[in-house]
Amino acid sequence: xxxxxxxxxxxxxxxxxxxxxxxxxxxxxxxxxxxxxxxxxxxxxxxxxxxxxxxxxxxxxxxxxxxxxxxxxxxxxxxxxxxxxxxxxxxxxxxxxxxxxxxxxxxxxxxxxxxxxxxxxxxxxxxxxxxxxxxxxxxxxxxxxxxxxxxxxxxxxxxxxxxxxxxxxxxxxxxxxxxxxxxxxxxxxxxxxxxxxxxxxxxxxxxxxxxxxxxxxxxxxxxxxxxxxxxxxxxxxxxxxxxxxxxxxxxxxxxxxxxxxxxxxxxxxxxxxxxxxxxxxxxxxxxxxxxxxxxxxxxxxxxxxxxxx
Amino acid sequence: xxxxxxxxxxxxxxxxxxxxxxxxxxxxxxxxxxxxxxxxxxxxxxxxxxxxxxxxxxxxxxxxxxxxxxxxxxxxxxxxxxxxxxxxxxxxxxxxxxxxxxxxxxxxxxxxxxxxxxxxxxxxxxxxxxxxxxxxxxxxxxxxxxxxxxxxxxxxxxxxxxxxxxxxxxxxxxxxxxxxxxxxxxxxxxxxxxxxxxxxxxxxxxxxxxxxxxxxxxxxxxxxxxxxxxxxxxxxxxxxxxxxxxxxxxxxxxxxxxxxxxxxxxxxxxxxxxxxxxxxxxxxxxxxxxxxxxxxxxxxxxxxxxxx
Numbered sequence: 001x002x003x004x005x006x007x008x009x010x011x012x013x014x015x016x017x018x019x020x021x022x023x024x025x026x027x028x029x030x031x032x033x034x035x036x037x038x039x040x041x042x043x044x045x046x047x048x049x050x051x052x053x054x055x056x057x058x059x060x061x062x063x064x065x066x067x068x069x070x071x072x073x074x075x076x077x078x079x080x081x082x083x084x085x086x087x088x089x090x091x092x093x094x095x096x097x098x099x100x101x102x103x104x105x106x107x108x109x110x111x112x113x114x115x116x117x118x119x120x121x122x123x124x125x126x127x128x129x130x131x132x133x134x135x136x137x138x139x140x141x142x143x144x145x146x147x148x149x150x151x152x153x154x155x156x157x158x159x160x161x162x163x164x165x166x167x168x169x170x171x172x173x174x175x176x177x178x179x180x181x182x183x184x185x186x187x188x189x190x191x192x193x194x195x196x197x198x199x200x201x202x203x204x205x206x207x208x209x210x211x212x213x214x215x216x217x218x219x220x221x222x223x224x225x226x227x228x229x230x231x232x233x234x235x236x237x238x239x240x241x242x243x244x245x246x247x248x249x250x251x252x253x254x255x256x257x258x259x260x261x262x263x264x265x266x267x268x269x270x271x272x273x274x275x276x277x278x279x280x281x282x283x284x285x286x287x288x289x290x291x292x293x294x295x296x297x298x299x300x301x302x303x304x305x306x307x308x309x
Numbered sequence: 310x311x312x313x314x315x316x317x318x319x320x321x322x323x324x325x326x327x328x329x330x331x332x333x334x335x336x337x338x339x340x341x342x343x344x345x346x347x348x349x350x351x352x353x354x355x356x357x358x359x360x361x362x363x364x365x366x367x368x369x370x371x372x373x374x375x376x377x378x379x380x381x382x383x384x385x386x387x388x389x390x391x392x393x394x395x396x397x398x399x400x401x402x403x404x405x406x407x408x409x410x411x412x413x414x415x416x417x418x419x420x421x422x423x424x425x426x427x428x429x430x431x432x433x434x435x436x437x438x439x440x441x442x443x444x445x446x447x448x449x450x451x452x453x454x455x456x457x458x459x460x461x462x463x464x465x466x467x468x469x470x471x472x473x474x475x476x477x478x479x480x481x482x483x484x485x486x487x488x489x490x491x492x493x494x495x496x497x498x499x500x501x502x503x504x505x506x507x508x509x510x511x512x513x514x515x516x517x518x519x520x521x522x523x524x525x526x527x528x529x530x531x532x533x534x535x536x537x538x539x540x541x542x543x544x545x546x547x548x549x550x551x552x553x554x555x556x557x558x559x560x561x562x563x564x565x566x567x568x569x570x571x572x573x574x575x576x577x578x579x580x581x582x583x584x585x586x587x588x589x590x591x592x593x594x595x596x597x598x599x600x601x602x603x604x605x606x607x608x609x610x611x612x613x614x615x616x617x
Contacts, residue, residue: 009554009607012579016606088395088441093479100548102442103608130400169478239413243321267321294399295319296416 005069006110008103018107020069020114023055028064028215032115033206035069035124037092037172039076039083043189044124046199051206064215067118072111072172080192082128096175112175119213120150121183122206123173127289129191131298132252134285135201137227138185140164143177148229151184153212155205158228158285158303160235190289201225228283230303236282238300240265240293242274252287255305262300265293280304310365315382316423318416326388328424333364336376339527341431341493342518343382343424343484345439346405347396348389352502353437356514357383363519364528372529379527380431385424406479408487425487433462433525434488435518438497442610445563446598448513451497451543453480455489460540462494465524466517467535470597470615474543496521501563541615547592549612551576553585557605561596566617568593573612576605590614 006018020032033051035044048070055066071077075085083090084104097108115121127133137151137159144161151159168174176183186202189195208224210216240246248263250256256278264273276299278284286301293299315330344350344357361381367373384390388398396403402417409429410422428434440446449470450463463471480486488495498517501510519530551557559574561567567590574588588611598613605611 011554011556011604011606082401100550101608102610103606106608128400237413239415243319245321292321292399294321294416296414296419297399298415 005114006107008107016075016103016107018069018072018074018111020067021052023052023059023062023066023068024064025059026063028062029119029213030065030067030117031210031213031215032067032069032118032121033124034072034111034115034121034172036071036077037073037123038090038125038128038191039073039079039081039085040129040191041082041126042077042192042194043126043198045070045077046194046196047124047202047206050199050203054203054207058218061217062210062215063217064210064213066210066215067115069111069115092172093170095170095172096179108172112172112179115176116179116181118181120209121173121176121181122154122186122209123183124186124188124202126189126191126193127187127286130288130290132190132287132289133187134158134253134283135186135188135198136160136285138162138187140168140174140177141231143182146182147177147184150182150209152227152229153205153209153224154184154186154227155201155208155225156186156188156227157225158230158283161229161231163232228303234282234304236278236280236302236304237298238262238276238279238302240276240297240299241295242267243294244268244274245291246276246288246293246297246299247291248287250284250287252284254284255282256284256302257281263288276300278302310361310368315427316420318420318423320388323388326420328382328385328420330427331361331364331381331383332378333368333381334373334375334378336378338431339377339379339525340433340435340522341380341382341428342435342437343385343428344437345384345390346386346484347403347439348386348391348393349395349504350437350439351390351504352500352506352511353439354384354390355506356437356498356500356511357381359511359515360518363515363530367528367530374527374529377527379522380428382424382428385420405484406482408482408484409491421484425484428484429488429491429493431493433521434485434493434495435521436485436488436495436497437514438485438499439503440499442598442600443602444598444600445501446499446613447563447595448501448510448517449499450517450538451499452495453486453489455486457489457492457494459494463496463540464538465521466496466498466538467520468498468513468517468538469536471538471540472543473540545616546597547590547594547614548610549573549588549590549614551586551588551605551607551609551611554604554606554609555579555585556603557600557611559599559611561599561612563596563599565596566593567596567614579604588612593617
């Protein structure tokens, strides 16, 4: 059943509508799956299509309600705009919104109110256009105890438990977690693209989550990946010190040793180059996708082998 | 006056981004004034340039108090200004959401870090800020409410209104907020206009800044008296929303006194010209903010009304 969660008149002959599709069978729990907060992140579009398609074809296995919100920022997706077009606002800095506020605040508030009360919310993000990410779930330290067990059900490669930054209090995940709706933030892939394999990986994760929550009757017939759970201290950041064009010399997702050359920053004018080296040994889970870099541009993140648990 | 590059960033395809700071006087770091952090804040840069101009003159006349120094940074993100973009050229991040910055972080974190190292440690910090909403508003000064802030200092600017704002999570990475965390009394001065230069409005801001610097004994400037300001909590202002989207026409002007129930503006159907709704004041007061674009969405803040 397709429902409108929030709507707002635009200026000329059109309404902004945030819609969800509800799949229901039995009286079990409810989970919500949301994506499309950033208009340039499309990996979630394929993933939620797969989930919807799978549930429709196997509705008898469902015991409960699955709400799928494919586009929290439909104008952004439509115009390849990361934020809310016309506002220069990152929607994920407006939550929980305010029912008496501006258009963006009203819409964000309606979304939170609609998702509130779900057993779990899965908030799917892709990376931006600059970086490629291995499938991961990000959890702030203060919610780790309740969320890490759920994250382990999601068939992802690793879980990154990070310190909670004040600025992140305006995210959908923080807003929902702070009112008791357990919310997992999934990051995967790269902006403006769809990687089908990642979509299938996430589909399996969500079906397994449903099974573990008692909302899916059939035990999944695949082996669920057991993620590495890492804390901030285990993640090494590689930022470029040079400006130029980055070309990678390693495979994304590979193991690297401290000091290995990950790639080079080229100066096309002088034909010079600067090597970019691994700051620690471990798994290269983030790698620069967009080649042009400034000093400071993030090139890679490495999950240090030494502090894995 | 000393002109120096306070931060420099190499670009792959452009000349270095050299952030310029002007220092007047010497000794105690008394006041720092920062202009545009975004590419569309032309008025804010212009106001700073006029402050530089005024301080040059005061320095020549020996009117900068001995043992006091002032730094002015008119423009941080001129890379974006030169190509007509608001946020950072490459990744569209907002430098004014990156403070206090991080030396080893992403590009805009590094810019924020480099600039913040130079602008921190002053007794007072003044940022020429712009509104994220499209609209015209009365000139005012604003201060984040923190344990460190002294709102009564805002009265020394002599602007018609002085606002306090309880910081929201997304405010915690602004220059203003971080100045306060590092024990600089920080103010944001808001002038009419952002992408255009309004001479009259810029003079109001320049006068307000010089008035403040004079009141604090940092300079001796001959500035005409200002207003007797009132300090108002920003969230006590009445926000008047539109019930429908369409073509917006205002019937009142900034600074007008309005009464309860007065029709402030109208929204018309953009296709057939029929009036869709009226925008009315809930209570009497002074018009502080007016949305200034012809097209408006439902639930947009069309007006803000302040109690007289």
